[in-house]
Amino acid sequence: MHSARYDHGPNGKHEQINFLSGSEKVPPKRKTGLVIFVIIALVVAAVAAVLIWFFVFKGNSEAAISNRRIPQTIVFSGHMKLADVPYDQKLEDIRSKEFSDLASNLESVIGESIKKDSFLAKYYKTSVVTAFSRGVMGYYWSEFYVPASDLELVPEFSEERMLDALNNSVKNSRSVMTPRSLKISEVTAARTDPRMARNPRSVECFYVLEAEEGKLKTFTSPGYPKGYTSKSRCQWQIRTSEKNSILVDFPVFYIEDYCPDDFVFIYDSLSPDDYQAITQKCGQRPPSNPLAVASSGNIMLINFITDSDVQRPGFEAQYTAIPLSNATTCGGSLTETEGVFTSPLYPRFYPPAVDCKWTIKVPPGNKVRVKFTMFRMKEPTVDVHVCHKDYVEIMGTKYCGEMASLALTSETNVLEVNFHSDKSYTDKGFSAEYSAYDPADPCPNKFACASGHCIAKEQKCDGWNDCGDMSDEIKCKCDKEQFACDNGLCKPRLWVCDRVNDCGDGSDEKRCSCEENEWRCGNGVCLPQDVVCDSKQDCADGSDEASCKSSPGICSEFSFTCSNNECVNKVNAECDRENDCADNSDEAGCDCGTRPYKLNRIVGGQNAELGEWPWQVSLHFMNNGHVCGASIISDKWLLSASHCFVTNDPANHVASNWLTYSGMQAQYKQDGVQRRAVKTIISHPNYNPMTFDYDIALLELSDPLQFTNTIQPICLPSASHVFPAGTSCWVTGWGAQREGGQVSMMLQKASVKIINDTVCDMVTEGQVTSRMLCSGFLAGGIDACQGDSGGPLVCFEESGKWFQAGIVSWGEGCARRNKPGVYTRITKLRDWVKMETGI
Ligand code: ARG
16 A cells, blocks of 8 residues: 555444425325325324334333423432531541431432422432532432423423522521531532432442552453443442542443443543533444543542443443643643644543643744644534634634644744643544744645645646645646636546536536537437436436436446346445335345444554454465455455466465455454455456456355454445545555555555546556556555555445445556556446355
């Protein structure tokens, strides 16, 4: 893999759920119509009722309570300061008399206060004091029970009301009839998930832990590693000595993916109070992206809640303490000409409630460039345009959320960077590189983007948005070989009239040979516009019916063919989570193309993370180590390139000379790797070693693979699948990192773009056949290379799955300008794969 720059890949998109609206009905024209209408409406209502029952009432988790007509439990939790109580170490022991005396005293004070509010009193059930800490701070929760008949009153249970009740009685506390009068102040109250309201004196799975400096202690979720059971309600109160901060790492974290059911919720407090939440997490985390958090003080609360029936291992946690000053001291002055700075405790989550300021000062006359190689400061309900909670502030602009590429340049030789984290919710933070540069020549021998990035000069005005902010593609004087778009961009002339909107404003496709009101078939023939989607095939290649929602009966090379031979005229109909075929065959065999690990998007660097490309396989030949790549298409079959096996040496075609390694990241690491021998090698009968045409081969494994987090099959595209020119896809492999180099130890990844066929044909001087496609950058710099052969070129589809578009096949050198990588075009050979393997 050769890569000079980095292009971040597709961001996982959220699924969109569309509810049918009952109002989209057509008014009936006649009486029979009315009857039919009523029947349909009744059916729709019945279906809706069943669906509502299914989604709302089926689950019995307390989280799903809202909306149903059954009683509801409301819980507020928070803390308060007890002014006149001297601190006693014994208060930290929930089994001590001191604890239970003060707790019941405070519980009755809270109860009395609530009962003075006639509304709250009506629904009040109980209050529980769960802990005390130095201050003296008391931590409590109060529970209310709202019967089904009063559910409409639920919104009246506001935090303000609860606080008013508690604070009003503070004023009158001296008159409260309690065994000992308590003066309370600094009260907080937050609505809490009732599942996290636990009574330390009576529940199971409740622990009090002491974190100590220099000592690493552990705890695990119940049943770990065999698996946790449903309905776990666990709590760990962690404390350490004053002036210390608590660090908790989760070397193993494997919890159900659906957070409302199963989750870990960590607080910077001893009560589950949202205003002091650190983070809520579920799902599975790879070793490369562990969860690791820190407290802002000497207390922390960890909750583990499960409601799903699926069994997952759970977590293993390690905790220790460090001096608070080490956790929260950050910032300072940076005076070197280049360097790196990070958020406090990076790559651990930064602690809540910290502020830092870095002042970067470079020699007079120079300016500062800052590039964030990782930036993640995401908080629920925060608008990233406002960043009213945690942020990094530079030159008056606040940044928050998740950013793939953030690069900035200063106006003078001094740049200030401010970091702020508020009391609730923290995240991984950032890592940034800075360097001094000469404003007269900001990017020596390179082009300076407006963002501060430097890119190769050749990349300016080449038609690709290399800077990321388009600054390399504006104000271009288009040269002879370029087309001037209406919006001022320059694009290679080769891209004009290729049916891809390269300019972005459609101008490169407007003045093509066809008239405005005409449709241009894939083969260049012009037909009247109304042939499009008229359910008749007018273009010889069927392109006029290719992307129509319904063109029944039209079967063209653009149609998806169902198992029952029905044709679906929809772009990339397979595995898109919509049933398009009557027999649903378009959604069959779709257990592929997903990566189970939750990955962190690290900007920059080309090393792949463990589990990032779970379909990638390394092929070792005899004693030569890694030679070629392959991809997993089922538990028994791998896909690779013929040229890895059909060579001058017949030994290459002997199955027993090969070993396959799945689930591998570093060539020297064997954990989680599954080694399989090869039973048969099937290379394509038409493979031509002279032209590399039909460069595809199938390997049958001697024993099936066991799919894991790091071993998964890739989706194969149907013959009609389209990967439009300009799409960013990824190529992966252990190939050389430069032309003539050695194979790599770590799996490498590179983002490459699908290049349009006309251009591909031009730059390869006609050497590509219809079984090949080009991908890479005409500007050069990023490409596959020797040793990547046989490996996959994969693209992420909107539907949320990865599909393999190509197999690394050949190229002229590696990453040379105007010499993109050439890949085997899988769609053209899809039927052959099916014939040989049944997949
Ligand atoms: N044939 C090469 C191999 O055996 C792969 C070449 C890919 N080259 C390229 N520039 N994309 O590993």
